[in-house]
Amino acid sequence: MLKNTFSLTDKGYSNVRKGILLTALHNISVMLPAVLLMLLASDMVQKYFGKSTKSIPLFPYWSMALLLLLFIYWVYRWTYKETYVAAYEESANARISLAEKIRKLPLSYFGNRDLSDLTSTLMDDTTTVEHTLATGLCELFGGIISSTVILLTLFCYDWRMSLSLFICLPISLSVLAISHKVSSSSNRKNRNAKLGVSECIQEYLENIKLVQTSPQKESYRMRVEQKIKKVVHTAMVYELIMGIFISSAYNILRVGLGLVVVTGSYLVTHGELDFIGFLLFLFVAARIYDPLTTVFFKIGEFFYSLVSASRIREIRDYPAQTGKQVIVLNSFDITFDHVSFAYNTDTVLHDVSFVAEQGQITALVGPSGCGKSTLSKLASRFWDVSDGRILIDGKNINEIDPETLLSYFSIVFQDVVLFNDTIYNNIKIGKLEATKEEIIAAAQMARCEDFILKLPHGYDTVIGENGKTLSGGERQRISIARAFLKNAPIVLLDEATASLDPENETLIQEAIGKLTRNKTVLIIAHRLRSIEDCDKIVVLNAGKIQEMGRHQELMESNGLYHHLFELQRESSVWGVGAMKQT
Numbered sequence: 001m002l003k004n005t006f007s008l009t010d011k012g013y014s015n016v017r018k019g020i021l022l023t024a025l026h027n028i029s030v031m032l033p034a035v036l037l038m039l040l041a042s043d044m045v046q047k048y049f050g051k052s053t054k055s056i057p058l059f060p061y062w063s064m065a066l067l068l069l070l071f072i073y074w075v076y077r078w079t080y081k082e083t084y085v086a087a088y089e090e091s092a093n094a095r096i097s098l099a100e101k102i103r104k105l106p107l108s109y110f111g112n113r114d115l116s117d118l119t120s121t122l123m124d125d126t127t128t129v130e131h132t133l134a135t136g137l138c139e140l141f142g143g144i145i146s147s148t149v150i151l152l153t154l155f156c157y158d159w160r161m162s163l164s165l166f167i168c169l170p171i172s173l174s175v176l177a178i179s180h181k182v183s184s185s186s187n188r189k190n191r192n193a194k195l196g197v198s199e200c201i202q203e204y205l206e207n208i209k210l211v212q213t214s215p216q217k218e219s220y221r222m223r224v225e226q227k228i229k230k231v232v233h234t235a236m237v238y239e240l241i242m243g244i245f246i247s248s249a250y251n252i253l254r255v256g257l258g259l260v261v262v263t264g265s266y267l268v269t270h271g272e273l274d275f276i277g278f279l280l281f282l283f284v285a286a287r288i289y290d291p292l293t294t295v296f297f298k299i300g301e302f303f304y305s306l307v308s309a310s311r312i313r314e315i316r317d318y319p320a321q322t323g324k325q326v327i328v329l330n331s332f333d334i335t336f337d338h339v340s341f342a343y344n345t346d347t348v349l350h351d352v353s354f355v356a357e358q359g360q361i362t363a364l365v366g367p368s369g370c371g372k373s374t375l376s377k378l379a380s381r382f383w384d385v386s387d388g389r390i391l392i393d394g395k396n397i398n399e400i401d402p403e404t405l406l407s408y409f410s411i412v413f414q415d416v417v418l419f420n421d422t423i424y425n426n427i428k429i430g431k432l433e434a435t436k437e438e439i440i441a442a443a444q445m446a447r448c449e450d451f452i453l454k455l456p457h458g459y460d461t462v463i464g465e466n467g468k469t470l471s472g473g474e475r476q477r478i479s480i481a482r483a484f485l486k487n488a489p490i491v492l493l494d495e496a497t498a499s500l501d502p503e504n505e506t507l508i509q510e511a512i513g514k515l516t517r518n519k520t521v522l523i524i525a526h527r528l529r530s531i532e533d534c535d536k537i538v539v540l541n542a543g544k545i546q547e548m549g550r551h552q553e554l555m556e557s558n559g560l561y562h563h564l565f566e567l568q569r570e571s572s573v574w575g576v577g578a579m580k581q582t
């Protein structure tokens with residue numbers, strides 16, 4: 001059960017089990033001095049109440065005390081190693097495998113969970129579970145085992161005294177069980193409130209420029225403040241509930257100590273228990289509650305970590321995109337065969353069929369929101385189609401591992417993703433084994449050198465988070481350089497030159513012309529002039545193919561393409577002058 005709940009590896013689970021047993025052993029070992037003390041007390045009673053004239057042999061006591069000390073120390077060290085060290089190793093592995101799993105998740109998953117939610121699972125939930133693995137779990141279950149062993153041993157010695165000692169245990173455990181039921185909804189509320197704050201803060205930071213210049217600034221601040229207050233409130237409710245239940249359970253358990261004194265006094269005065277036995281129970285009673293108290297206080301943490309563990313499990317159990325990892329594609333025609341696709345429940349592509357042939361440039365055009373980007377992303381398996389098939393070299397891409405498939409693609413999207421690293425490394429992502437000469441050649445082809453050489457450290461300049469120190473056009477040129485470097489047989493260009501000035505756009509389009517020679521090219525461009533020479537133009541409207549053909553054919557057929565083209569021609573003469581006239 002623990003293995004599945006906390007998604008433990010075989011090794012991690014075996015370490016946790018070892019840790020639990022060692023903690024139990026440690027708990028029992030710290031009881032042993034009480035037994036030694038009792039034996040010594042027994043000797044002292046014998047001597048000072050006249051039953052024995054022999055002097056007390058202190059050497060064996062000293063030796064046993066020393067041995068016990070060494071034993072306790074050894075068990076403690078071993079426990080520490082097995083619990084803390086193993087727990088941190090396990091949680092480091094868990095973080096890596098979780099990140100690996102996230103990498104393999106289909107993009108549809110990210111549509112349902114936002115980034116701050118995922119970040120919170122990767123950072124906070126793993127930390128919570130790590131803490132529970134390192135301290136809570138072993139102490140909790142070790143405490144339960146050691147208490148049971150001690151209870152059974154004491155029962156064999158004197159069941160009446162043991163009963164007095166433990167009679168309150170079932171009641172306090174029931175209180176704890178109720179606390180779990182009562183607190184779990186407030187625990188979830190607290191989690192959601194925390195997520196709400198991090199989402200809000202992330203959104204605030206991402207849009208800080210917009211927020212600062214907007215009259216909504218104050219209302220935004222109020223929103224963050226309200227969400228923070230909600231976290232405080234839900235945290236207090238959760239702590240209050242847990243506090244009341246745990247302290248009640250703890251105090252109910254402690255009543256057992258009083259019962260031991262009362263029962264013991266009664267039994268001693270009626271001659272049914274010797275004084276030494278009474279002392280033994282008093283010593284044990286004073287110590288037995290330590291592991292149980294730990295159990296009680298750890299149980300709150302344990303319940304709390306169950307929510308984190310279930311959020312981690314949700315990611316782990318989500319089906320990843322799979323497929324053959326070794327596959328050889330010899331030709332690169334992309335066949336869209338009756339493809340339909342829905343984001344969640346909204347179908348955005350309906351029965352789309354066409355072939356993007358190798359050695360040709362196929363353009364996807366159509367009004368905004370008609371599904372052009374979605375279609376190009378389906379070709380690279382960012383999502384899996386809902387219906388129909390996409391084939392490359394006659395093979396269904398659903399059967400190809402996404403990473404293997406992507407190795408055949410060079411992709412340039414309008415929203416460029418750059419890393420907070422040097423320009424050199426950002427281009428190198430296109431081909432990790434690239435030489436310096438290849439990287440520089442790719443940068444030159446993508447017209448990057450114009451601005452790179454002006455930067456203080458040239459190619460070694462660090463460009464900030466997502467390349468924030470560069471202009472939109474410069475960022476786009478870096479992503480084009482990556483595509484040049486990768487030189488893959490299939491090229492997807494989604495508004496690849498949209499942020500470039502006319503001079504650079506013309507030059508880069510020439511370079512793209514060279515890059516795409518003999519390749520399968522799928523291009524999306526809003527400026528229809530730039531795709532006039534394409535071999536095939538697929539015109540989409542509301543997720544369906546409306547027309548298909550070359551520029552001249554489509555213009556002559558006087559349909560949607562013609563209409564869009566004419567609209568753009570009119571808007572190209574539209575300017576400030578036109579604005580003044582209206």
Ligand SMILES: Nc1ncnc2c1ncn2[C@@H]1O[C@H](COP(=O)(O)OP(=O)(O)OP(=O)(O)O)[C@@H](O)[C@H]1O
Nearest residue numbers: 111343344348366367368369370371372373374375
């Ligand atoms: N991640 C998503 N989740 C849900 N719906 C989405 C998602 N991405 C796009 N859509 C919706 O799918 C439809 C097609 O979007 P898509 O981006 O493919 O259109 P497009 O033709 O490329 O648009 P544009 O020309 O404006 O870039 C739109 O209605 C859009 O709102």
